[in-house]
Amino acid sequence: MGIMQLAESFLFTVSSVLYYPVTIGLALLVLVILVLMGKACREYIDRKRGVRPALQSYRKSLAELLASRPGSHLELEMEKLLQNYEAVMSRPVRTARFIVRAGPGVGLMGTLIPMGVALAALGEGSMELMAEQMVHAFNAVVVGLGASVIAFAIALLRDGWVRSDMNDMRYMTESALIDGAVPEVIESEESPGDSQTAEELA
Secondary structure (H helix, E strand, C coil): CCHHHHHHHHHHHHHHHHHHHHHHHHHHHHHHHHHHHHHHHHHHHHHHCCCCHHHHHHHHHHHHHHHHCCHHHHHHHHHHHHHHHHHHHHHHHHHHHHHHHHHHHHHHHHHHHHHHHHHHHHHHCCHHHHHHHHHHHHHHHHHHHHHHHHHHHHHHHHHHHHHHHHHHHHHHHHHHHHHCCCCCCCCCCCCHHHCCCHHHCC
């Protein structure tokens, strides 16, 4: 057996082994997309009602920071608090953007691997195996592209929400520095029992 045949056999084995992780990866992408969609729908409904948990939580944290009076480092502590909230609120956006980039690639891998098996089956005259593998191939590319499109829409929507909340948080921070007191939330506040911490927002 020549070197080229060994290399081709090795690559075929590698691609065959990758089929299962790729399939599992596509299933995980679908699950993550469903979770992101559920959270986005919940936040959309809350915002329609005038409820913005991120602002309410930030206002509470900012008031606690002011009450602690860290002295000359107050401005630095406020900036750190603001950056922490921005990082937490940006997590779903980063996840959606990852799926936008990874979805098509994983879907393409899930398409090409079964197509190789289908071509081999065609050469052996096994039409049933070829048809089965072609179905798997087209399912993979549809799932990968569909996940990417939905994730792109979620990323756009959430990015707008994050920017809006960050603008209001910066306003609250500047007002607290100038006046020494935390202003009211820009929009209507949620009930006290519904307040969330920053780690629960992502």
